[in-house]
Amino acid sequence: MDRPNVVWITLESTRMDHTSLDGYSRDTTPNLARIAGMGGGRAFADCHTHGVWTLASSASILTGTVPTHHGAGMENDAIPEDLDTIPERLSEQGYRTACLSPNSHLSSATGLDRGFDEFTWLSADTLWEAAGPRILAKYARNCRRHGPGFTTDTRKHGTSYLMNEIAKRQLGSYADDEEPFFLYAHYGDPHHPYHPPQRFLDRYADDFAMDTDRAQRLGFYHHDNFHQLIADGCPFAADEWDALQALYDGEIAHTDELVGDLFDHANRLGLDDTVFVITADHGELFGEQGMLAHLVVADDAVTHVPLVVHGANAITDHDGETVQHADVMRTLLDAAGARTDGLHGIDLREETREHSLTQRGAKRACKNLDRFGELNPAFDPSPYHTATLSALRTHEFKYQRSDDRAELLRLPDEDRDVSEEHPEVKERLDEALDMVLEADGQPAANERSLPVDGNTASPFGDRSEPVTLVARTCVVPCMRRRIRWRICSGQR
Helix, strand or coil, X not given: CCXXXXXXXXXXXXXXXXXHHHCCCCCCCHHHHHHHHCCCEEECCEEECCCCCXXXXXXXXXXXXXXXXXXXXXXXXXXXXXXXXXXXXXXXXXXXXXXXXXXXXXXXXXXXXXXXXXXXXCCCCCHHHHHHHHHHHHHHHCHHHHCCCCCCCHHHCCCHHHHXXXXXXXXXXXXXXXXXXXXXXXXXXXXXXXXXXXXXXXXXXXXXXXXXHHHHHHHHHHHHXXXXXXXXXXXXXXXXHHHHHHHHHHHHHHHHHHHHHHHHHHHHCCCCCEEEEEEECCCCEECHHHCEEXXXXXXXXXXXXXXXXXXXXXXXXCCCCEECHHHHHHHHHHHCCCCCCCCCCCCCCCCCCCCEEEEECHHHHHHHHHHHHHHXXXXXXXXXXXXXXXXEECCCEEEEECCCCEEEEECCCCCCECCCCCHHHXXXXXXXXXXXXXXXXXXXXXXXXXXXXXXXXXXXXXXXXXXXXXXXXXXXXXXXXXXXXXXXXXXX
16 A cells, blocks of 8 residues: 555444344444445454543544553543644645544544644534535435434434535545545444434334334433433333334444445545545443443443454455454554554554453543432442453453452353453463553553643533533552552542
């Protein structure tokens, strides 16, 4: 590859086992499957995210480092000022760089806009400027096909169609350029509230025992009350679980259609020397380990995500299945001639990965666990880790460790500790985790407070209502036999 163009698409909250790439009963992602099956395409069966929510995961994608190194979405609200970003590295090689985001966890507030020549944040306040009259008029004409129809209820209007049209416009601006480009587009769906266009809900309406109006109300009830619902033990009836997952799958299917449209648009523009990467920032929980959304746990439901790559032989010819986002970024940067010093991924042209590392911070977990207890004093927090959690996963086992305790899980069961049955596996993965954390997991900076110049979204992931996110904590290295981090947040 000679300085290829790169289009990186990150979908919100899309778990692998709800896609057509993983033998799912519903054909939710025919376009991802089509792109993966084309010449030069590849789907990776075992991609796990570095973080369990948008900020931590996006920061890992856009810095190429693990969460305890960059700190964002762990115990800090932004990446360190002196940590190089992927667009900064590509800009040094003459790349034009642009980012499209509807999520303020990916914005100037978190430092993840740094290095992009153009940064478009799509929100209610920026809608006219970001999309422009032509795209807004096009959405109005298509609001029944790609939205809820004509309604003033803004929560029912997703941003993904607008994002897709802006991305197509951005690609058009590059069509006659000689210099390569990097376009990073973060799609806001299928994040809760799950509210797909009616045609996608109708597609799965026969799979649940309630009318679609009631199902849509249930989707918003889930979104508005999921902390209370978790505190109460996720008390959904079988038909309600069916309806929620049909709503979720409808949003995945709609977003897949848009991604396929963007891919085809790039081909029509003649952008042949372009690498397309399509993945997700994290998955979504539907009662696994007693959780909803993407809170507290590092279950496969929230870490195992789709990864489709098209147009990069160095990646698509890779022999291994286990891969993480930092691996793809490192390989692409090396192909572009950019610096790769300080990156934590492997070069997929030369190495394979034995295990993946996912990390979950203490601050957000403690805040949520405290809230569950306030909402329902009977809520039992004891099954959950309160300290910073690192999970090392192989094909057969997941070993997760914090300052609270360590557990060995034999997949796919993530509810029972099998350490006593497999002590040699626990010891081997414990040593492997030590090595990974010693090599990559050291904090890039101590506690720091970066300037926050704008609104940031709720840490619980409301995709439409910006609020201010302010928090302070410190990370103190704790050395025993292992490298660990004890979180001094005052929340225990």
